[in-house]
Ligand SMILES: Nc1nc2c(ncn2[C@@H]2O[C@H](COP(=O)(O)OP(=O)(O)O)[C@@H](O)[C@H]2O)c(=O)[nH]1
């Protein structure tokens with residue numbers, strides 16, 4: 274996520290940190306770099322200009338320049354300003370507690386609407402609530418089918434009326450939900466490649482007929498500025514209640530995420546971070562700011578783990594990771610969970626300092642399986658205490674798992690590096706922040 278932007282900002286901050294004393298000129302130079310990085314990430318130029326001006330003004334104050342660690346103070350100001358830019362505090366979506374709650378999902382074609390409908394339905398199902406996935410994108414037969422397949426895969430009810438127009442389908446779906454005690458109705462509306470009036474009229478009609486609790490726009494985070502313009506137009510016509518950023522897992526440049534709130538005034542409520550239905554997070558401006566600044570997002574990681582693994586297990590894992598006391602036994606167990614949690618590289622990006630370390634290592638499923646095979650060829654003693662693995666043990670493990678000694682060595686090396694890195698998390702917690710400020714609020 275935001276790899277390039279994060280890299281650029283890290284470079285700038287590294288320079289700042291290195292300076293014991295800051296002058297106005299140092300700050301202005303850094304702010305020029307920050308502005309450039311934002312523009313390259315396709316952040317709206319007005320937003321970038323305002324952002325930098327505000328950080329600069331706050332940084333040049335005598336209090337910052339004269340403080341013990343001015344570089345870190347400036348970084349803290351950038352962090353806080355980013356949090357503001359992203360909306361300040363998290364705004365949750367309307368809970369599905371008095372049924373039926375209606376979410377209307379809209380956006381351009383391919384932005385990730387149908388996927389989000391599935392994700393929301395699954396999230397709701399995990400809370401033991403009943404959802405109804407409504408096919409209101411009727412112009413492409415494949416779209417109705419896609420929603421049905423998705424609904425079936427998570428065993429959620431699907432609603433469609435052949436031969437009817439979307440506003441009527443949606444209105445009937447809500448009536449059906451009322452009768453059948455369904456908690457949440459999610460409308461998968463049609464998109465187009467570009468905004469057109471016909472589409473907007475239809476969406477306005479749906480809004481009028483069902484009066485949704487949430488009208489959420491799905492904005493593709495890979496598209497930068499375009500997503501912002503789309504959001505503005507949808508907001509003008511429909512009065513959005515929130516934005517769901519999608520595809521934040523990919524090469525999202527940051528432009529959409531950083532500009533959309535400021536330009537439209539619409540809160541970002543959800544973050545879609547992968548193709549799998551479990552890849553949905555509530556949007557937290559402070560966590561996103563930390564991620565953008567390369568400080569990782571340990572809280573989201575832990576929350577994600579909690580959703581998949583049970584709470585007790587997650588707490589145990591967190592503790593072990595932080596104390597770097599976990600061994601290959603734990604590693605094996607966590608591998609199983611990690612598989613359920615989604616792509617490894619998206620997870621490691623959330624851990625402070627890990628995104629960078631793993632940048633050039635593709636941790637794919639195959640590799641994971643090989644790691645598991647190697648660990649399984651170890652004796653319990655070896656798993657608990659990997660330091661005893663000497664040359665002859667390595668040979669045996671390699672043979673047993675059908676791998677080379679090199680592969681075993683590599684795993685041991687990676688494991689060791691990981692242990693060290695996890696150990697660093699506890700020390701890194703406040704890195705880059707003045708004393709008493711905990712960006713991760715653990
Ligand atoms: N990587 C990634 N892909 C996504 C995400 N959300 C949706 N997609 C993919 O984007 C494509 C379009 O999604 P879809 O939900 O069909 O878009 P729609 O046309 O707006 O309904 C599909 O291939 C999805 O798997 C996401 O958060 N991350």
Ligand SMILES: [Mg+2]
Pocket residue numbers: 386387388410416461
């Ligand atoms: Mg669709």
